[in-house]
Amino acid sequence: MEDDDDVPSLSAETFAALQEFYNEQARRQEILNQLESSDKLKENILFDENWQLSQFWYDEATVHSLVKLVDKILPNGGKVALLSCPTLFVPVKRQVGERATVSLLEFDRRFEVHGPDFIFYDYNYPDRLPPNLEQYDLVIADPPFLSEECLTKTAQTIKLLAKDKIVVCTGAIMKAHVEKLLELKLCQFQPRHRNNLANEFSCYANFDLDGVLR
Known part of the structure; x- marks a missing residue:
């Protein structure tokens, strides 16, 4: 059996950045689905102001x-x-x-x-x-x-x-x-x-x- 110490692990900072990336990807896909499926898309803002x-x-x-x-x-x-x-x-x-x-x-x-x-x-x-x-x-x-x-x-x-x-x-x-x-x-x-x-x-x-x- 391999030693668990040999299994690579992500730092907290890297994990947080990766999680943020996936969340943003999911958000984009959700909006894209709305754009493609809704005929009554409201005239409002899809994203918060930056x-x-x-x-x-x-x-x-x-x-x-x-x-x-x-x-x-x-x-x-x-x-x-x-x-x-x-x-x-x-x-x-x-x-x-x-x-x-x-x-x-x-x-x-x-x-x-x-x-x-x-x-x-x-x-x-x-x-x-x-x-x-x-x-x-x-x-x-x-x-x-x-x-x-x-x-x-x-x-x-x-x-x-x-x-x-x-x-x-x-x-x-x-x-x-x-x-x-x-x-x-x-x-x-x-x-x-x-x-x-x-x-x-x-x-x-x-x-x-x-x-x-x-």
């Missing part, structure tokens, strides 16, 4: 307005890119997914549960996109950080992705930079969040967004 990633989810009224916007201006067979705004993916996909392509470009790999619609995106590498990625009829972006550096790099990605219409939701303090980098105009529509933020947020577009939402 403040370390500067994640702040839109409230329901904002989601509703932006989904309405996408639905009204996206042509049949069109394409919309959601850049760093994962809150919108599920409701937009449900609304237009049968007639258009919806892509989520996002750093948080928890959203890989959305399968091929998910594209890993790190704003620090603005041109690191899948090869042969076609341009989009509409790009909606919400840069994760209120800094000129983040907006500048995100703007580079937007220019690579956008074929026509652009919407950027970001802090009001970024107005001058948005106008300079992307030539977008301030809209009356204001995005709001589930958890009230100290920073005032604004919406910018290169078309009459407010007119579409009326």
Whole structure:
């Protein structure tokens, strides 16, 4: 009989990390099953906000307005890119997914549960996109950080992705930079969040967004 001392054992730290990994895998599979099986998936958040990633989810009224916007201006067979705004993916996909392509470009790999619609995106590498990625009829972006550096790099990605219409939701303090980098105009529509933020947020577009939402 072999000595039990020869049997390898996991340290407490390694075991805890392994258990966390399996729990996260199970959580992802559960969400994926819901996405595949439910025709009435609620327009809510599938994951908790990760403040370390500067994640702040839109409230329901904002989601509703932006989904309405996408639905009204996206042509049949069109394409919309959601850049760093994962809150919108599920409701937009449900609304237009049968007639258009919806892509989520996002750093948080928890959203890989959305399968091929998910594209890993790190704003620090603005041109690191899948090869042969076609341009989009509409790009909606919400840069994760209120800094000129983040907006500048995100703007580079937007220019690579956008074929026509652009919407950027970001802090009001970024107005001058948005106008300079992307030539977008301030809209009356204001995005709001589930958890009230100290920073005032604004919406910018290169078309009459407010007119579409009326």
